[in-house]
Amino acid sequence: MASATPVPPGSHITICEVGPRDGFQNEKTFIPTAKKIEIVNALFASGLRHMQVTSFVSPRAVPQLADAEEVLAGIDRPEGAFVTALVPNLRGAERAAGAGVDAVHTVVSASETHNLKNVNRPVDQSLSEFEAVFATLDKAGIAIEGGIATAFGCPFEGIVPPRQVARIAKRYQELGASSVSLGDTTGMATPLTVQAAIRAIRDAAPGLEIHLHFHNTRGVGLACVMTGLSEGVTHYDASVGGLGGCPFAAGATGNICTEDLVYLLQESGYESGVDLDKIIAAATLTQEVIGRPLPGQVLKAGPRLKRHDPDLTVTAAG
């Protein structure tokens, strides 16, 4: 088993904002394209540079993201912006290549049952079909992040063995992916499962960059980031305001929240390049557009050194 070297204090941690894709796709009411563009621009203005902006899926399957091309054409791309989009198949890859993204994110589930339900084919068939997808992307000079859904557990099968995750990661590496993203699809990641999956991939596919995509469904999303950091992982997905979720986990939150992650990293001695006040402003805008309270905590409580009115009185503090 590979040993773990924690990320040294002071290091840069990359946050990939996934709210415009993983968050928006779950919204029932269509968010006007201009509002999507406004939110993406506010997110870039906070200092975020990596963003999964949309998805090239069938507009019938995900009507919310039917405006993928328009959103990509409308956004400002600051220097250093790295724009990604989810692509499920060859048709999506061709659309992504035409729309000018820097990278695409593909998805296969580590669990057979989940892959069958998600894309109606076995895991190995998904991986085989990626060959043509990756060839098309490669020709267009587009990087590939190989997404592995249910990497820390499956809502149907339960435990997902780390070797299953590692096998898919190795296959992704052979196909030419520059990174894999371990998706905590229904919020089953825990410190021990995160550690096991990372170590299994490092053993099976040395040199492959690992990205972590946690949901906060059971409250331990940021604790799993702490585990990722102690295992040396420097790239985390997060969603503005904690937007997003999973159709299976009623009442549960979605992705870990970008502002809360920015706050955690800053207060743990890491550098993300994101301005906390500006990302809170972007979250406030997102919450207004979405029209309901989002789960982010820093959004509600504000930065830690925000002072209170000294005329308030206190009782029985704990």
Added chain:
Amino acid sequence: MASATPVPPGSHITICEVGPRDGFQNEKTFIPTAKKIEIVNALFASGLRHMQVTSFVSPRAVPQLADAEEVLAGIDRPEGAFVTALVPNLRGAERAAGAGVDAVHTVVSASETHNLKNVNRPVDQSLSEFEAVFATLDKAGIAIEGGIATAFGCPFEGIVPPRQVARIAKRYQELGASSVSLGDTTGMATPLTVQAAIRAIRDAAPGLEIHLHFHNTRGVGLACVMTGLSEGVTHYDASVGGLGGCPFAAGATGNICTEDLVYLLQESGYESGVDLDKIIAAATLTQEVIGRPLPGQVLKAGPRLKRHDPDLTVTAAG
């Protein structure tokens, strides 16, 4: 600076349930004594053994806990139960001694401004007055946990220097406290402030047991537990359902949630003696009595291996 030895995997971690005190005290509607007793008994039945059951404060200041004696007389105490109560002064210590608690929790703030607002006297006056309090408790054979509020930051003064926390800890040790509890009163604890406070106390007051009391106000409560574990701390306060809060942080959650902490510890290779299903049941009961949704996540999402209906369909999983 003292070096840190992480808590070894497999170790027992003590969770002190503070919901019946820190949680209930913030509820506007009086919770009937019989309901309080029912909740405390359900919490003990989950396997929890350490519990801050009530507070011996003035019934005028905290009417919710005016039934302290009745609650303590009415609860079942399983073998190994360690019952504590908050005590602000000599009168409270006398009541606690009469009511038969195993330990008391006292409070002084690390910040002068907060202590003035909380108990209307300077920090050093609070500490001096503890002499008579501790003598009374010592005579009754009651252990003392010295609480330090605003240990990780003050909503009025901002940053609280670790040496200030360490000075109070040392004074507590001289007065005879067996442990100190670092209170994250308004949710300002972060991995770096937690690490700094622990190390400062270990330098100033070697041998003094450190307990950590985090709030999840800014979403990083369980991440701070991860830091505590890597610094070797084995005792954490938590509140069933995440009940509680602070009158200052509108919209923010209170203490870290007991079920979520039990889940995190279990899934990080530690042992707390608490049964996850039973603590979820206790949280469900608490939520019914309180009459509004509590912030706990595991309470909403359930244990991680709870399976979903295989007939459900999935789309665009991330």
